Amino acid sequence: MAETMTLAELGLTVPAGRDLKVTGLSVDSRTVVPGHLFAALPGSAIHGAAYVEAAVQRGAAAILTDAEGARIAQGKLGDAVLVLAEDPRQTLARTAALWFGPHPETVVAVTGTNGKTSVASFARQIWMALGHKAVNLGTVGVEGAWSHPLRHTTPDPLTLHRVLAEARRQGVTHVAMEASSHGLDQRRLDGVSLAAAGFTNFTQDHLDYHKTFEAYFEAKMRLFRAVMTEDGVAVVNLDDPKGPAVATIATSRGQEVIGTGHSERARLRLLAQRFDATGQDIRFAWQGEPRQARLDLIGGFQASNVMVAAGLVIGAGEDPEAVFRVLPELRTVRGRMQLAARRGNGASVFVDYAHTPDAVETALRALRPHVMGRIVAIVGAGGDRDRTKRPLMGAAAALHADQVIVTDDNPRSEDPSSIRAAVLDGVREAGGEVCEVGDRAEAILRGVDALGPGDALLICGKGHETGQIVGTDIFPFDDVEQASVSVAVLEGRA
Numbered sequence: 001m002a003e004t005m006t007l008a009e010l011g012l013t014v015p016a017g018r019d020l021k022v023t024g025l026s027v028d029s030r031t032v033v034p035g036h037l038f039a040a041l042p043g044s045a046i047h048g049a050a051y052v053e054a055a056v057q058r059g060a061a062a063i064l065t066d067a068e069g070a071r072i073a074q075g076k077l078g079d080a081v082l083v084l085a086e087d088p089r090q091t092l093a094r095t096a097a098l099w100f101g102p103h104p105e106t107v108v109a110v111t112g113t114n115g116k117t118s119v120a121s122f123a124r125q126i127w128m129a130l131g132h133k134a135v136n137l138g139t140v141g142v143e144g145a146w147s148h149p150l151r152h153t154t155p156d157p158l159t160l161h162r163v164l165a166e167a168r169r170q171g172v173t174h175v176a177m178e179a180s181s182h183g184l185d186q187r188r189l190d191g192v193s194l195a196a197a198g199f200t201n202f203t204q205d206h207l208d209y210h211k212t213f214e215a216y217f218e219a220k221m222r223l224f225r226a227v228m229t230e231d232g233v234a235v236v237n238l239d240d241p242k243g244p245a246v247a248t249i250a251t252s253r254g255q256e257v258i259g260t261g262h263s264e265r266a267r268l269r270l271l272a273q274r275f276d277a278t279g280q281d282i283r284f285a286w287q288g289e290p291r292q293a294r295l296d297l298i299g300g301f302q303a304s305n306v307m308v309a310a311g312l313v314i315g316a317g318e319d320p321e322a323v324f325r326v327l328p329e330l331r332t333v334r335g336r337m338q339l340a341a342r343r344g345n346g347a348s349v350f351v352d353y354a355h356t357p358d359a360v361e362t363a364l365r366a367l368r369p370h371v372m373g374r375i376v377a378i379v380g381a382g383g384d385r386d387r388t389k390r391p392l393m394g395a396a397a398a399l400h401a402d403q404v405i406v407t408d409d410n411p412r413s414e415d416p417s418s419i420r421a422a423v424l425d426g427v428r429e430a431g432g433e434v435c436e437v438g439d440r441a442e443a444i445l446r447g448v449d450a451l452g453p454g455d456a457l458l459i460c461g462k463g464h465e466t467g468q469i470v471g472t473d474i475f476p477f478d479d480v481e482q483a484s485v486s487v488a489v490l491e492g493r494a
Contacts, residue, residue, distance in 0.1 A: 034059030089187035093157035097191030100165040112200030116178040122309035123176035129326035138178030154183025185219040196315035198235040203358030230254040233315030238263040260307040275369035299366030335463025340483035347451035353463025357392035364400035373454030377401035383414030391426030398432025407443035410469040448486040
């Protein structure tokens with residue numbers, strides 16, 4: 001990261017004679033120090049230009065905004081230089097890339113409703129098994145050869161480009177990123193040079209933000225239409241109904257496509273899976289040549305995630321044979337079909353991040369071949385998020401589990417009982433056996449207590465999270481830890 005750079009060096013177009021050096025970048029007027037470029041970005045509730053006066057008072061030397069922002073800021077600029085951009089979010093991201101400096105030499109990204117974290121982690125694990133210094137970046141922060149916390153799946157562009165530059169300074173050479181629809185829509189990934197990009201699946205989520213399925217899908221497609229260049233490799237799960245459309249979009253841009261899944265069109269094709277209590281054996285083909293591997297991963301969908309991850313690593317330049325040799329070394333991601341505890345009678349407790357109707361259904365269906373007895377599911381829904389999916393999540397649990405316990409997830413500012421009522425409606429409409437236990441710790445204890453020999457409990461919703469959001473407070477809560485405690489209490493070991 002440079003100490004100062006001129007606006008022109010940052011790729012910005014400025015009025016003649018008005019180029020100057022800036023000392024840093026800010027999107028929050030409260031973080032502005034003398035000499036900063038303040039980005040006044042359009043927002044869903046208020047335009048960032050409303051804070052231009054405060055930024056100028058703190059010493060902002062330049063203001064980046066759009067035409068609407070310029071109108072709002074009129075008369076408040078003082079001596080600050082006005083930099084106009086048609087798409088200031090995209091401009092800021094590309095400017096941030098120049099300001100913070102080079103990224104690791106190989107970066108890939110993956111989008112989709114579900115599976116992003118697992119795919120990114122698997123790609124990182126493959127690279128590390130091949131001897132590279134690699135990290136994955138997303139929902140669980142930055143982990144691997146270097147670790148760093150993150151607040152969002154796809155961080156704001158200043159954080160993202162700063163972290164990528166710091167990763168390179170730490171010696172990281174390979175990065176696998178999660179690309180969320182919010183991040184893509186808000187141009188946070190623009191300015192990142194991608195060797196390959198992946199698509200896992202497309203199901204209902206985030207309609208509170210995107211409003212329509214079409215807008216949600218188009219946000220994800222920016223990864224292939226705008227972020228990755230024509231010489232990148234697109235890795236597409238062709239089993240998903242949207243897969244062929246994604247492949248067509250990539251092909252239309254001249255990108256090489258590696259299809260995955262069961263389709264005959266898939267270059268990396270799943271041929272067969274055999275499940276047992278601890279994982280699965282898979283038979284797959286690369287370019288028509290069959291191979292076999294052992295995966296110590298629960299859930300058939302994990303094989304699909306592994307294929308996308310392998311495709312990304314191959315697309316980014318690794319030898320396919322070397323990639324396939326290390327697949328048995330892959331381990332599950334925290335909170336993704338994670339074995340949290342096992343009872344003395346052989347019953348198992350799993351924790352999964354499933355927080356959409358499709359994810360709940362997929363997780364339960366995937367668990368079934370590994371379980372000889374009954375499946376008990378604990379499900380809830382987050383507050384201040386898409387309300388339409390709540391009964392659908394309850395219905396998904398009812399249709400694919402033998403017993404459902406509805407509990408609180410992260411209620412946030414909403415009344416927890418109203419959220420549970422919506423989920424319960426879905427369970428009852430589907431005809432499932434259900435009970436309501438608002439306290440999440442008690443729900444997990446009851447779920448564990450209900451397990452007989454050969455049964456399994458799947459705790460859905462929070463996965464890797466270590467806190468529960470109630471109102472504006474975050475209380476310590478870890479599903480994996482709570483499952484372990486519950487087993488210990490019931491087995492007389494606590």
